[in-house]
Amino acid sequence: MAHRIPVGLVGVTGYTGIELARLLACHGGMELVRATSRSEAGKTLRDLFPSLSGFPIGELTISLPDPDDLAAACELVFLAVPHGTAMDMAAALVERGVKVVDLSADFRLHDAEVYAQWYGLEHRHPELLPEAVFGLPEFYADRVRTAQLVANPGCYPTSAILGLAPALRAGLVETDGIVIDSKSGTTGSGRKASVGSLFCEVSDTFRAYNLGRHRHTPEIEQELGAVCGQAGMTVSFNTHLLPINRGILTTAYARLQKTVSPQEAHLVYSEMYQNSPWVRVLPLGSLPETRFVRGTMFCDIGIVVDPRTNRLIVVSVIDNLCRGASGQALANANLMLGLAVDEGLKLAPLVP
Ligand SMILES: NC(=O)C1=CN([C@@H]2O[C@H](COP(=O)(O)OP(=O)(O)OC[C@H]3O[C@@H](n4cnc5c(N)ncnc54)[C@H](OP(=O)(O)O)[C@@H]3O)[C@@H](O)[C@H]2O)C=CC1
Numbered sequence: 001m002a003h004r005i006p007v008g009l010v011g012v013t014g015y016t017g018i019e020l021a022r023l024l025a026c027h028g029g030m031e032l033v034r035a036t037s038r039s040e041a042g043k044t045l046r047d048l049f050p051s052l053s054g055f056p057i058g059e060l061t062i063s064l065p066d067p068d069d070l071a072a073a074c075e076l077v078f079l080a081v082p083h084g085t086a087m088d089m090a091a092a093l094v095e096r097g098v099k100v101v102d103l104s105a106d107f108r109l110h111d112a113e114v115y116a117q118w119y120g121l122e123h124r125h126p127e128l129l130p131e132a133v134f135g136l137p138e139f140y141a142d143r144v145r146t147a148q149l150v151a152n153p154g155c156y157p158t159s160a161i162l163g164l165a166p167a168l169r170a171g172l173v174e175t176d177g178i179v180i181d182s183k184s185g186t187t188g189s190g191r192k193a194s195v196g197s198l199f200c201e202v203s204d205t206f207r208a209y210n211l212g213r214h215r216h217t218p219e220i221e222q223e224l225g226a227v228c229g230q231a232g233m234t235v236s237f238n239t240h241l242l243p244i245n246r247g248i249l250t251t252a253y254a255r256l257q258k259t260v261s262p263q264e265a266h267l268v269y270s271e272m273y274q275n276s277p278w279v280r281v282l283p284l285g286s287l288p289e290t291r292f293v294r295g296t297m298f299c300d301i302g303i304v305v306d307p308r309t310n311r312l313i314v315v316s317v318i319d320n321l322c323r324g325a326s327g328q329a330l331a332n333a334n335l336m337l338g339l340a341v342d343e344g345l346k347l348a349p350l351v352p
């Protein structure tokens, strides 16, 4: 095989870490040379994930997260660790000249005070916030290409921003009073043990959580506000836990600003995403399902114009682990390393 660029992964034992290892197992341009975990160091990836047996990546021995070791071995490092812990490792790696894609929320918000307010902790590296690029390839690919630090978008925000941006950019809908109702599969809450994610707590039931106070709210407001040029925009963002492994379905409701036909609204969406092969705007009359994007980078969008209530209703679906985290991180890394954005990501959904 031709020379591949050496990369590292901090937090390989979590759900997004496992997903990145899966995607990197078949990547032609990058080689995973370091994968870290504090609890599983010394084992091979294959010991932990028999799914990787038979792939060269499966023989990699898990190491402890050490910035000097990572910097010596890797050109780029993915951080798949909880928010609050990623920022110190990111700063240490950036200081050592390494490119970083951070899957956590630590560098997504431009304002350290907003971060402190929603995440309940002070940012320890606010000096890096201005240089961090929000890694949504459809909007920021050019900036990602030259970035040293990329903040990978949150899973819920990815679905909400892609779903609402065309309507806001075209002025189809009012900027106030938007309601975003999102439902996520349980892998969204990570692999750490907690009573709330036990099988008997999530299967055969459906519940709402964090209504009006989910920490992804300011990220959605920041990015949609940028799309329509309105700083200080607010949305009502509400989350629900689905008894499925992977997938997010977001339904957004926005008041129409003017009379618009379904065909006109559909044209706005198809034109905006005509050069974005991962965003599939469904024909009028079709609505998306999580199973049709599973394991891929696709974001499927369905739109409905409801003249009776004067609303545009947008339904968007993604796979939270692939498009909402690790696949998107890989797309960003591809751009940062000068590779094709879809290298290793030309994936067809796993159905059924
Ligand atoms: N799950 C999802 O759908 C999405 C997750 N994200 C974000 O991606 C990040 C990872 O999420 P996820 O994979 O679900 O998380 P998990 O809880 O499943 O895994 C966390 C990983 O981080 C490691 N880790 C935890 N604490 C530290 C630390 N202090 N230093 C070094 N390593 C640490 C853990 O291994 P060990 O403890 O052994 O070191 C483990 O490998 C989070 O910031 C999450 O919010 C973003 C979008 C979607």
Ligand SMILES: CC(=O)N[C@@H](CCC(=O)OP(=O)(O)O)C(=O)O
Pocket: 083, 103, 104, 105, 154, 155, 184, 185, 186, 187, 188, 189, 190, 216, 239, 241
């Ligand atoms: C189902 C579920 O619990 N989802 C998580 C998604 C959080 C996440 O992964 O996002 P960050 O990267 O911003 O931490 C939650 O609602 O907290």
